[in-house]
Amino acid sequence: MAIRTIHTLAIFAICCFLLAGFAGASTPISTINPGNTVFIGEQGLDITAAMQGDTQLGWWASGASISTSSPSQIVPVPDPSSFSVSPYQFGAYTGTWYHLSPAGKVNGSAFTVMDPQLDLRLEDTTVNVDVTDKWVPTGDDILFRIGTNLAAITQRPSVSSVPITIKVQSPSGGVYSALLNSQGYATTIVDIPVTSADYSTAPIWNTGVRDTYSPGTYTIWAVCNVNSMNNNYNQVGKTISQQVTLLNQDNNPLIVNPGYVTNPATPVITAVTPTVPATSVPTTPVTVITTPVTSATTPVTTITTSSTTTPSETIPPAATTPTTTPKSTMSPGFDGALVVLAAIVGMIACTKRN
Numbered sequence: 001m002a003i004r005t006i007h008t009l010a011i012f013a014i015c016c017f018l019l020a021g022f023a024g025a026s027t028p029i030s031t032i033n034p035g036n037t038v039f040i041g042e043q044g045l046d047i048t049a050a051m052q053g054d055t056q057l058g059w060w061a062s063g064a065s066i067s068t069s070s071p072s073q074i075v076p077v078p079d080p081s082s083f084s085v086s087p088y089q090f091g092a093y094t095g096t097w098y099h100l101s102p103a104g105k106v107n108g109s110a111f112t113v114m115d116p117q118l119d120l121r122l123e124d125t126t127v128n129v130d131v132t133d134k135w136v137p138t139g140d141d142i143l144f145r146i147g148t149n150l151a152a153i154t155q156r157p158s159v160s161s162v163p164i165t166i167k168v169q170s171p172s173g174g175v176y177s178a179l180l181n182s183q184g185y186a187t188t189i190v191d192i193p194v195t196s197a198d199y200s201t202a203p204i205w206n207t208g209v210r211d212t213y214s215p216g217t218y219t220i221w222a223v224c225n226v227n228s229m230n231n232n233y234n235q236v237g238k239t240i241s242q243q244v245t246l247l248n249q250d251n252n253p254l255i256v257n258p259g260y261v262t263n264p265a266t267p268v269i270t271a272v273t274p275t276v277p278a279t280s281v282p283t284t285p286v287t288v289i290t291t292p293v294t295s296a297t298t299p300v301t302t303i304t305t306s307s308t309t310t311p312s313e314t315i316p317p318a319a320t321t322p323t324t325t326p327k328s329t330m331s332p333g334f335d336g337a338l339v340v341l342a343a344i345v346g347m348i349a350c351t352k353r354n
Helices: 002-026 150-155 226-232 334-353
Strands: 037-039 056-059 073-076 095-100 106-114 118-124 134-137 141-148 162-169 178-180 186-188 192-194 198-200 216-223 244-249 286-290 301-305
Touching: 037 150, 118 216, 118 244, 141 162, 141 192, 150 162
Parallel strands: 037 106, 134 244
Antiparallel strands: 056 073, 056 095, 095 106, 118 141, 141 198, 162 192, 162 216, 178 186, 216 244, 286 301
16 A cells, blocks of 8 residues: 555656646746847737836837937836737837836836847758758758747746747648658757757758658748747748748759659650751762654653662653644645656556456
């Protein structure tokens, strides 16, 4: 019975320890001390320590005297334990805000309001080249560079990093929550603990795993939703970075190859019809011999070549005008004599027959 009691107490103690750990991890990121930085869009902040008992915040324009002039903007704070940095109230009034006495006078610095900034770039560590909006050969290693002013959140009590998530969308539309490196080790890209204004991950993405990272264009961006800032603000370049692209494929897209197919399943054979220059065709001389005829018929044209290897070719004869053979010129009266002579020869022939 005593052993069972000890086990129960041990489990209870472990649970309390874990719950305390989770509570400790979530509370400080929303707790604001005097002089800390807060960002437009954050909500649920505990600014009790920063207000020091006052219930109003005041902001002065640049160059105005905080001791002799009235605030340019005043924001009431009815509940300092749950405060929101509304884009409507603070969007045009970045800089130092002061907590005010009941008389409206400066009673001390409360916090600094900043407009969040977030940028994302990609680097191919295989060749040490920035490949943002460019292409990478399949199999290269990629790291991510996050540029942001949100690292100022680490000024808050017990906060060592700010969680920023990277979104990697595949060519088919799916979004990865973790990436594989060249050793096959998976690294989560959700709530990456960013610790500086210019933060780089390790080479956590190897593009060569065909089953996981198919060739094509990937769309990539970063987002920070600390204390719901992106839900409330959602401005590109501020709480969410500009989307960038990365083309993952085998060959350089600047090299034109119409027969190229990314990751072909079967070999690609491109049929090419050879082109023979016109000057390379040998010319065979042709001799034309015309045989004259005396009758009124169409002359026949015979084609002969000096080479017996050239194929014969039939050429239709051209249309010609029939020719008339001229009569011989005879002396006058000669026609009549011929007629008489022909008659005598006929009579003699008839007499012989009889």
